[in-house]
Amino acid sequence: MAQSLRSTPAAAPRDVSDVESSASVAAAIRTVEIEQAGLGSLAGALKGALGLAFARAVETIVASKGRVVVSGIGKSGHIGRKVAATLASTGTPAFFVHPAEASHGDLGMIAPDDVILAISWSGETAELRDILQYAHRFRVPLVAITSSLESALGRAADVALVLPHVGEACPHGLAPTTSTTMQLALGDALSVALLESGKFTPGDFKRFHPGGKLGAVLTFVRDVMHAGDAAPLIRSGAPMSEALLVMTQKSFGCVGVVDEAGMLIGIVTDGDLRRHMGPGLTAMAVDQVMTRSPRVIRPDDLAAGAMSELEGRAITALFVVDQGRPVGLVHIHDLLKLGLV
Missing domain, CATH: 3.10.580.10 (CBS-domain)
Structure with a gap:
């Protein structure tokens, strides 16, 4: 019978005065503070070289006549799906292509007028290889979100958005936490910058969000x-x-x-x-x-x-x-x- 790796949890705090002494709450605060520091580093990087690359990425996407094809695997893939959804809902046509599926026929979904947005923290993700080769062969503009300009992804990209190196919130430094938070924030920043460059209106937003509370708020x-x-x-x-x-x-x-x-x-x-x-x-x-x-x-x-x-x-x-x-x-x-x- 498989055994859980979880240890017996400590008693939960019963009063606000006990919160600071709770190990679980301390872990939560530490996680948030580390990720907050990562976002601070990202904001600082955008005031320098990353900001210049970011502006080029926005110009590249605005100039394209097609869609933004987002790709990534693992945690970067999960972030990529969210980025693609946010882009699409704010006026920039976009969709997600899984890199493994791309190697088995889904490369045909990518057109010469599109822009590829590839996400990989290491920049050495083997599953992205076929997408990179496809982009080079058919001259599809490639924008990368990675932490290494010298990685395979960084070198292949037309525009490389290089994230600052920061510590993960995971105490072992293994689970992607701070890194994925920065990826997500940069994806949101791209979506907002593109939204503003295209003069996306509340009326446009209403067309893409007709249901639920958001649809009600945007009713005329x-x-x-x-x-x-x-x-x-x-x-x-x-x-x-x-x-x-x-x-x-x-x-x-x-x-x-x-x-x-x-x-x-x-x-x-x-x-x-x-x-x-x-x-x-x-x-x-x-x-x-x-x-x-x-x-x-x-x-x-x-x-x-x-x-x-x-x-x-x-x-x-x-x-x-x-x-x-x-x-x-x-x-x-x-x-x-x-x-x-």
Whole structure:
């Protein structure tokens, strides 16, 4: 029967005052601090030679007409999959090719217009050999993330992003920890730099992330607003008796007031009704009761922005205007249904 290599765990701390004396927490803190130091070294390297190479890598990818083909094996392969996913989701077409599968037919997935991004800490990964030869043979630009410029990968690369040598968080110096953290951070940096160079917008992000909480945050106001006749509107000068009827029919707790040109000039809310409550309310003109220059939002604004506005001002609805004219209304209930909380 196989035996576990794990030793009997020490007792977990029962109180905050015991945390500092916990061996497991000490290991966690040490790991984070070592990896944090590695990221500090990476940031420092980007201010020098690595920064120059990084700029060339971005230029190489921007100039290409194809995709970024990411490859690596082991822990670098896992990082590569994440880098490819982040690139693709931020506007840079990318996919991951396993180097072993590449040697068995998947090299055909790589086109001359593509750019290869190969990741290997040592730069001597044997499984990358066929990809390197393929890149050289068909003149496919090769960007490398490695720790050694003199390695096989570093020498083969058109642009080598050489990571600083730092200690691993693993106490034996064996398990890739700090090194993979730096690889991941540099991959994220590439994705963000490419995103900014291509003027990738929140609307673009929405197209690639239509589902879940992120999709809700990136929904536009025009997609959730009550448009056209559904919006509660009344003309300036109308009596409050008509305004109350519209408020009751539309059930949004408010009515917008427009002038002869159709421009929104005010809003009557439940709060306005309470402030003017009296026997003569229904005979008053809406202009006497309304709040002038109400807060509004545009149809191309994000729903998350509308939610922030509603919560910040403790109100429940916003009129949606286009060049001063109301085109709809967005209610807090519609935003809550999206999951914006």
